[in-house]
Amino acid sequence: MKKEHDGLTFQRGDAVAIAAVVTAALVMIALLLIPSGGNGRVIARIYQDGEVIRELRLEENTEITVEGAYRNTISVRDGKIAFTHSDCPGEDCVHSGWISAPGRSAVCLPNRVEIRLEGEADTDDVDAVVQ
Template sequence: MGTKKEVFLVVLVVLGIIASVAGFKYYEGYYEGQHSGERIAVIIQDNRIIERINLDKVEKPRNILISGDYHNLIRVEKGRIRFEKSDCPNQICVHTGWLEKYGDIAVCMPNRVIVEITTD
């Protein structure tokens, strides 16, 4: 395990990610059925938006590789997104499966990556 400063920094980053997700949900009102807009998948790593994808307009399936402490392979298809593969220890992000509706979220805590479906 790392020094106290390293542990504090990791905890601070995780709390930042959680605060970001809570902020998105509060300000944009992510409750299923409230939005008639298009479904937007937002990929966030270390509290920064990596990519926004309009799932309703995806024409061809594609993969997105996210690097960091670990590697995540994210699969995007029309109307859905998921963590396809990851080399993180527990694979919880992969086992979450497909995200398809507003408010769906999957997180790879070891790589500090969040995938969430929001609206435009």
């Protein structure tokens, strides 16, 4: 006897839907993890409203503040960068924690500020010159 479809019982189609979403997510993560080349040095670009407002090297410890609708404090420490303080509601940016790998980013949506870690291109960069 075929069971009537009441729309409330877990079906095989549901498993397919879940598998499809999870697979899509995993493929995206794999794409994000592929290194984009460069010389391995990571540069942090700070964007506000989609424009670069600062560039920071992760080799030097520093601390900057970004003003906007709110005030963010961004710190670089031991090769990592993070929003260390913010007066925005929720403080999701501070909870994002420290990041250091190229391709990672941290955002403060209320202040429209984004930290992006990008690999530094090595095309126009000379390591050493020997004569």
